[in-house]
Amino acid sequence: MIHKGLDNVYVKESKICYIDGEASKLFYRGYSIEELASHSTFEETTYLLIYGWLPTRSQLDQFTHQLESYRTLEPQFLDLIRKLPTKSDPMDVLRTAVSALGVYDPQPMTDDTTARINKGLMILAKVPTITAAFQRLRTGDDPIPPKGHLTHAAEFLYMLTGREPDPYDIHVMDVALILHAEHEMNASTFACTVTASTLADMYSVITSGIGTLRGPLHGGANEAALKTVLDVGDASNAESYVVDALEHKRRIMGFGHRIYKTWDPRYLILKKLAGELALKKDQTKLFDTALAIETSARKHLKGTPIFPNVDSYSGIVFHMLGIETDLFTPIFAMSRISGWTAHAIEYLEANRLIRPKALYVGKIDLPYTPIDSRGGKA
């Protein structure tokens, strides 16, 4: 039996994340995504995902300081980012940079769980700094070092512009990071788990995740969803766009999900934030166009299990925060490293090398043909 796409294949038992795709439910360590988005912070959620419980105030303070202490980039490391072509895709820069962090670690390999977690947290903390530094370098500006006492969300927004970010923008970014922090055994988390199962170092683990997230079927859908809204341009064009797309078997980006066959609970939270942000930023036309696409798509996809997913509004939210479109997937990574680290650590607690099989359907026992007698094809 071949499980192409590994649909419905369980690779481990887990206490990290539970999704009920029929009931529109998502839980991190037993806490609903709605509770976490309303009451938690990205730092607290990361602690919860990795250690398994909500931290006390002193545990959270210590954890926050630990992340702060990791955020700054060493000058020689920053020089390396300066040397990368400014036309590079930010995800390629991130993949290269995280891999290179391992070269600067005198002891990248470790069997110790605490050391592995600390390395995961160090990478997590540096990703906003790397992403913001590259964004500034490619626009001819000098990178801005972290302020030192801001949150993961606020530091990133600050390092992009050098201006103290608006508190509401920080809130929106923080919630977006919480929503993207974890999602069970998705493709990038599986890639991290496979790499961890070989007992490779955490730099290799996270680099595998970044490489997998890079693909348009995984991390890139929010960019595509935003592009659709910008191309459609006005709510009045939405209906004809949707009809034409469906007639020509083109997918509506930001719709459909392998697990959710109803509303993606993250979409519901982001849509509300997007509406508020649109009013605040005077971008109601963008939001109204997205709403009109959604309404038309729901009308024409009625009776199917294709509902809007998290990506239908996340790109719009990041766009309204003034963030360049090709930074959306690095933002996804700067959040998802929490889930990747949590799953790698959990898998290693009862490790078994991941080594599936391929069903061989080729020939065997072929006679070896001398080079001058070959036809050049199989």
Ligand SMILES: CC(C)(COP(=O)(O)OP(=O)(O)OC[C@H]1O[C@@H](n2cnc3c(N)ncnc32)[C@H](O)[C@@H]1OP(=O)(O)O)[C@@H](O)C(=O)NCCC(=O)NCCS
């Ligand atoms: C995410 C996604 C890959 C999940 O797909 P899946 O569960 O594997 O489902 P399939 O790709 O097998 O599609 C099943 C059917 O639904 C249709 N479908 C799925 N998503 C669709 C969409 N966004 N728009 C229109 N039709 C869609 C397919 O065309 C297919 O129809 P068919 O059976 O007539 O050929 C898919 O929904 C998609 O490509 N969505 C757009 C990209 C996106 O938003 N990705 C972000 C996910 S968080």
